[in-house]
Amino acid sequence: MTQRHAIFLEGPTRHALYDAHGYSPAVRAGDLLFVSGQVGSREDGSPEPTYIAQVERAFDNLRAVLAAAGCTFDDVIDVSTFHTDPEAQLADLMTVKQRIFPAAPFPTWTAVGVTWLAGFDFEIKVVARIPGA
Secondary structure: OOOEEEEOOOOOOOHHHHHHHOOOOEEEEOOEEEEEEEEOEOOOOOEOOOHHHHHHHHHHHHHHHHHHOOOOHHHEEEEEEEEOOHHHHHHHHHHHHHHHOOOOOOOEEEEEEOOOOOOOOEEEEEEEEOOOO
């Protein structure tokens, strides 16, 4: 069986959130990294005030978790996003997505409409391949 290792960010940033809810920011299993859903939460856990700010912050939070495992957005192979109002939110998301993933080959992507994200309007989770693993 493949060993799994939890990946945590350096310092106190967001550790309380993971500990309070009993999950890891990411888990490495072999050469794959499974990243928990990232939302547009500020350091105090509160959401950014607008949808686009939440998307930007969620990608920043995701970038930090990837970096803690030695990965970048170039290593992402699968993306799942969750939206509280997909039809209204898609254009803003695409603006950020095109900046983060500007050229092929693009990761696979699944977008899901949901009714509740604990006070947030956007969440992103990914699977990445760890370079050199």
